[in-house]
Amino acid sequence: MSDAELTVEVAGPVATVVIRNPGRRNAMTPAMWRQLPVLLDGLEADPAVHALVLTGADGTFCAGADLGDLDELLEAGDGSIAVAAEERLAAFAKPTLAAIQGACVGGGCQLAVACDLRIAAVDARLGVPPARLGLVYPAPTTRRLARLIGPSAAKHLLFTSELIDAERALRVGLVDEVLPADAVSARVDAITSAIAQRSRLTVAAAKEIIDERADEARTAWWHGQVRDSGEAREGVAAANERRPPRFGWAPPGRP
Incomplete structure (x- = not known):
């Protein structure tokens, strides 16, 4: 049995979806991409949930998509299960917040950008590497990234496939706040608590x-x-x- 999965923790009015794939730095498998919209449907329908946090287990957000089935990925194009999951997350009716530590790359960055807010630890590294792989980043994903950080910064990330540190991500608007790793959880709690009271x-x-x-x-x-x-x-x-x-x-x- 695979230990790659998404888990949900609900504390009061806040639901936390945790990306777990030990050994692969929390890369998203096809099963996990398919699982995410189902989880989101249930949490959106739950009247007790006022806000959602997306994070990764064990100090890593998400190192990208598991590219094991490349033929399926190439055939799907913009109709991929990853794009469907991203679009469902972006359309989630309640506020969403990505709590980012460690690697936030490719599919992980795709999910973080689909959230409303992004709080990053100083050790976070973010980037989109399709140019290293000869892939075309999905059009909805590319446009969402460009809307968030502007065309020039989006082109830099996509053209170079460079990973940028949290401070640079803050300067270009890819994240909203940067904090010491041990302060991220408390800050996320404070933001979601404030939202839940509004x-x-x-x-x-x-x-x-x-x-x-x-x-x-x-x-x-x-x-x-x-x-x-x-x-x-x-x-x-x-x-x-x-x-x-x-x-x-x-x-x-x-x-």
């Missing part, structure tokens, strides 16, 4: 609008949710009364 309505709407997934009708629907839910009235009342807000809105599903 209005889920505000957070969900902001994510859709920033990611350009909300058309005019959907944006109008969000404003209707604000009017009908009483969320804003509760937030203003809590601020005036100097108390924590008691937000109660829950996602009703897409109309």
